[in-house]
Amino acid sequence: MSAGTYYVPEQSRLPIWASFGLFLTVFGAANWMNGSDKGPYLFFVGGLVFATVLWKWFSIAISENMAGMNSPQLKRSYVMGMQWFIFSEVMFFAAFFGALFYIRTLALPWLAGEGDGVDNPLLWPNFTAEWPLMTTPDMALNGDAATRLGPKDSMTFPGWGGLLGWLPLWNTIILLSSSVTVHFAHSAIKNNNRKSFNIWLGVTVLLGVIFLILQAEEYIHAYNELGLTLQSGIYGTTFFMLTGFHGAHVTIGTLMLFIMWMRSMLKGHFKPDDNFGFEAASWYWHFVDVVWVGLFFVVYVFG
Amino acid sequence: MAHGPAKGFTRWLYTTNHKDIGSMYLWFSFAMFFLGGMFALVIRAELFQPGLQIVEPNFFNQMTTMHGLVMVFGAVMPAFVGLANWMVPLMIGAPDMALPRMNNWSFWILPFAFAMLSSTLFMQGGAPNFGWTFYAPLSTTYAPPSVTFFIFAIHIMGASSIMGAINIIATILNMRAPGMTLMKMPLFVWTWLITAFLLIAVMPVLAGVVTMMLMDIHFGTSFFDAAGGGDPVLFQHVFWFFGHPEVYIMILPAFGIVSAIIPTFARKPLFGYASMVYATAAIAILSFVVWAHHMFTVGMPIAGELFFMWATMLISVPTGVKVFNWVATMFKGSMTFETPMLFSIAFVILFTIGGFSGLMLAIAPADFQYHDTYFVVAHFHYVLVPGAIFSITAGVYYWLPKWCGNMYNETMGKIHFWLAFIGLNVTFFPMHFSGLAGMPRRIPDYNLMFADWNMISSVGAFLFGAAQVVFLYNVIATIVSGKKATDEVWDNPEGLEWTVASPAPYHTFAEPPEVK
Numbered sequence: 001m002s003a004g005t006y007y008v009p010e011q012s013r014l015p016i017w018a019s020f021g022l023f024l025t026v027f028g029a030a031n032w033m034n035g036s037d038k039g040p041y042l043f044f045v046g047g048l049v050f051a052t053v054l055w056k057w058f059s060i061a062i063s064e065n066m067a068g069m070n071s072p073q074l075k076r077s078y079v080m081g082m083q084w085f086i087f088s089e090v091m092f093f094a095a096f097f098g099a100l101f102y103i104r105t106l107a108l109p110w111l112a113g114e115g116d117g118v119d120n121p122l123l124w125p126n127f128t129a130e131w132p133l134m135t136t137p138d139m140a141l142n143g144d145a146a147t148r149l150g151p152k153d154s155m156t157f158p159g160w161g162g163l164l165g166w167l168p169l170w171n172t173i174i175l176l177s178s179s180v181t182v183h184f185a186h187s188a189i190k191n192n193n194r195k196s197f198n199i200w201l202g203v204t205v206l207l208g209v210i211f212l213i214l215q216a217e218e219y220i221h222a223y224n225e226l227g228l229t230l231q232s233g234i235y236g237t238t239f240f241m242l243t244g245f246h247g248a249h250v251t252i253g254t255l256m257l258f259i260m261w262m263r264s265m266l267k268g269h270f271k272p273d274d275n276f277g278f279e280a281a282s283w284y285w286h287f288v289d290v291v292w293v294g295l296f297f298v299v300y301v302f303g
Numbered sequence: 304m305a306h307g308p309a310k311g312f313t314r315w316l317y318t319t320n321h322k323d324i325g326s327m328y329l330w331f332s333f334a335m336f337f338l339g340g341m342f343a344l345v346i347r348a349e350l351f352q353p354g355l356q357i358v359e360p361n362f363f364n365q366m367t368t369m370h371g372l373v374m375v376f377g378a379v380m381p382a383f384v385g386l387a388n389w390m391v392p393l394m395i396g397a398p399d400m401a402l403p404r405m406n407n408w409s410f411w412i413l414p415f416a417f418a419m420l421s422s423t424l425f426m427q428g429g430a431p432n433f434g435w436t437f438y439a440p441l442s443t444t445y446a447p448p449s450v451t452f453f454i455f456a457i458h459i460m461g462a463s464s465i466m467g468a469i470n471i472i473a474t475i476l477n478m479r480a481p482g483m484t485l486m487k488m489p490l491f492v493w494t495w496l497i498t499a500f501l502l503i504a505v506m507p508v509l510a511g512v513v514t515m516m517l518m519d520i521h522f523g524t525s526f527f528d529a530a531g532g533g534d535p536v537l538f539q540h541v542f543w544f545f546g547h548p549e550v551y552i553m554i555l556p557a558f559g560i561v562s563a564i565i566p567t568f569a570r571k572p573l574f575g576y577a578s579m580v581y582a583t584a585a586i587a588i589l590s591f592v593v594w595a596h597h598m599f600t601v602g603m604p605i606a607g608e609l610f611f612m613w614a615t616m617l618i619s620v621p622t623g624v625k626v627f628n629w630v631a632t633m634f635k636g637s638m639t640f641e642t643p644m645l646f647s648i649a650f651v652i653l654f655t656i657g658g659f660s661g662l663m664l665a666i667a668p669a670d671f672q673y674h675d676t677y678f679v680v681a682h683f684h685y686v687l688v689p690g691a692i693f694s695i696t697a698g699v700y701y702w703l704p705k706w707c708g709n710m711y712n713e714t715m716g717k718i719h720f721w722l723a724f725i726g727l728n729v730t731f732f733p734m735h736f737s738g739l740a741g742m743p744r745r746i747p748d749y750n751l752m753f754a755d756w757n758m759i760s761s762v763g764a765f766l767f768g769a770a771q772v773v774f775l776y777n778v779i780a781t782i783v784s785g786k787k788a789t790d791e792v793w794d795n796p797e798g799l800e801w802t803v804a805s806p807a808p809y810h811t812f813a814e815p816p817e818v819k
């Protein structure tokens with residue numbers, strides 16, 4: 001591999017194993033959901049294979065970089081890879097934000113009879129559109145009353161009086177500060193200040209964990225006290241799917257940052273001018289943050 | 304980098320070489336092409352005569368569904384990715400793809416995904432039977448249990464496509480030889496750059512929509528369930544937001560291929576290179592705002608019908624620019640008609656027919672008559688078969704000598720072409736008529752009045768199938784026993800790929816070439 005300037009790796013067992021692990025994971029998941037006893041085993045074995053391969057893959061990429069095999073051009077490839085990956089994630093969230101927008105502003109009013117030439121009132125008599133949707137069309141049809149608590153007790157903005165006890169506000173503050181702390185960490189490593197880097201990165205991870213704990217707290221509250229679940233109609237659906245996927249991404253982001261922190265703490269990785277692993281994780285973190293700001297407004301403030 | 308490929312079959316499992324991976328993509332796509340073709344022939348055999356002849360209606364539905372899915376995700380898309388793998392590094396003077404290991408990962412996901420998808424045929428309740436567009440609630444409330452496997456197959460194919468697209472973008476933006484400015488890139492590279500962008504933008508949306516299905520089916524959410532306040536029409540919006548750019552994903556690289564071939568055999572440079580680039584970009588951008596032309600009859604406010612009608616018609620402007628440019632390239636050229644050129648000329652003519660029927664469908668009030676009839680089937684097969692498939696075929700004949708070092712047999716190539724050309728027109732042209740007369744699509748039985756056109760279509764389909772067996776024979780015969788090809792292969796073709804030996808050495812451009 002010496003003649004060229006660009007490092008083209010030799011044969012590698014990683015990709016085929018990664019494919020196999022990924023396949024086993026989803027194959028197991030599908031079996032599991034369809035009620036097969038073997039499902040969970042396949043799923044967990046597959047997940048284990050996949051995680052192991054990723055671990056190996058990243059270790060190899062790191063050691064290649066440390067061995068000086070990565071030219072500036074190859075590093076640019078990694079940078080572009082991460083940027084376009086984040087763009088794909090943006091589009092994934094866009095699908096769910098778009099669904100929420102369509103449901104709230106178009107579908108529900110139509111379902112309640114707005115617009116021309118719509119026969120919905122015949123299908124779903126007594127249904128009125130509202131948001132958060134308390135009484136689903138099905139419940140309206142059967143004359144059932146709302147089973148969950150009203151808007152003032154739901155996740156949405158509680159009014160200025162209840163502001164300080166409003167969990168989503170705290171979550172917003174936490175995530176936004178974590179974006180600042182991860183930026184401090186970045187500046188620190190660029191100034192070759194290892195100690196400060198470790199502290200700020202550690203604080204960021206901690207904030208991520210606190211966010212996740214509060215989010216779990218919120219879900220428990222919703223399920224146990226508000227009666228708001230995944231099954232309680234389109235409001236529960238959009239609420240849990242949007243915040244849930246965001247939470248999953250926070251989990252991944254926290255894990256990435258935690259690994260970066262361990263790399264710095266235990267192995268002394270990252271140099272002022274060579275810290276792409278950390279940078280990639282921090283971009284991901286900023287992205288997760290931006291998504292949250294979107295969520296805060298459309299799901300909570302104007303929810 | 305002087306060394307050649309590794310020994311043994313693990314070469315293919317562990318490879319990081321763009322040529323190996325390109326070949327695997329192409330062979331995989333070829334296999335899927337025959338599998339999807341088999342499903343199509345089951346459909347055409349059943350439709351040979353009215354009445355239920357051969358298969359159960361439910362199995363018929365599984366065949367239409369699997370045919371569409373396998374052809375779109377298994378045949379057309381991987382073929383283009385395979386061509387990109389082989390040709391993009393050669394065309395821009397790069398030593399390989401930007402991220403070679405991820406490249407192999409993108410490929411190897413596909414056999415697993417399609418094994419899983421195909422296995423649904425043997426599951427309780429059968430394979431997916433809700434059409435390749437898998438509209439809810441057919442694909443949720445009323446779906447067979449195998450839908451869960453379908454959903455996860457789509458998920459991992461999507462991951463493969465996204466990684467493949469990221470790799471292609473990074474390669475094109477980062478790996479060009481010195482002097483290869485953006486506006487010097489061959490059009491195939493340009494069209495793939497834009498296609499890769501489309502892929503990264505819409506494959507996640509497809510992942511999103513199948514995830515919503517999964518949640519509705521297994522976790523009690525109500526995205527597509529009006530009883531819970533959701534809306535089945537939401538499915539169609541999200542799906543077609545992916546779906547329409549997806550059809551351009553299947554045609555933009557085709558534009559690139561014929562833009563490479565026509566100048567070679569017309570012996571003139573491509574007419575209007577810059578306008579080709581801008582037209583491609585315009586098509587890609589417009590493709591995000593036309594999706595609801597698939598939903599005219601579903602129920603939309605009149606403003607929506609009008610917007611999507613006009614936006615759709617707007618796309619024919621840049622598309623027309625391209626067609627005129629290809630024609631102008633041929634105008635007064637000293638043309639010869641080798642197999643790749645025949646396929647390319649057929650592409651220009653027949654794709655244009657598909658574009659015209661598309662325009663007819665884009666007229667919202669008229670679409671109320673055409674929608675869900677065989678006219679739509681005729682339209683999209685005219686853009687996909689002589690469009691996507693012919694361009695891939697043309698590309699294979701054009702570059703095969705570079706890949707394997709041997710020349711194909713011109714007579715056999717021409718036999719393949721004429722069989723395919725006649726077969727496809729006999730199959731799909733009558734569908735315009737049965738469609739305009741009102742024959743619905745995705746139905747195993749039909750009114751007697753459609754009998755003649757259907758019989759003709761079925762005969763054409765088997766002819767087209769036979770043509771592809773000739774194709775397979777040609778490719779194998781060329782690799783095994785073709786005459787040695789020269790390095791240039793054709794008469795003074797344009798492009799860096801012709802500056803390397805035939806067959807292309809295992810590693811090319813370890814030192815980047817100088818582009819003037």
Ligand code: HEM
Pocket residue numbers: 436550551553554596597615616618619622657658659660661662664665666670673674675679682683686687690691
């Ligand atoms: C001038 C360009 C085009 C226009 C104006 C156009 C317009 C349309 C319209 C209005 C429909 C919906 C018809 C209906 O369901 O009632 C349609 C369907 C379709 N088009 Fe096109 N189209 C164009 C080009 C293409 C291209 C280039 C491709 C693919 C390579 C394509 C693939 C399809 C497919 C697959 C469907 C049917 C999807 C389904 O329902 O299964 N079209 N087209």
Ligand SMILES: [Cu+2]
Pocket residue numbers: 546547550593594596597
């Ligand atoms: Cu379309």
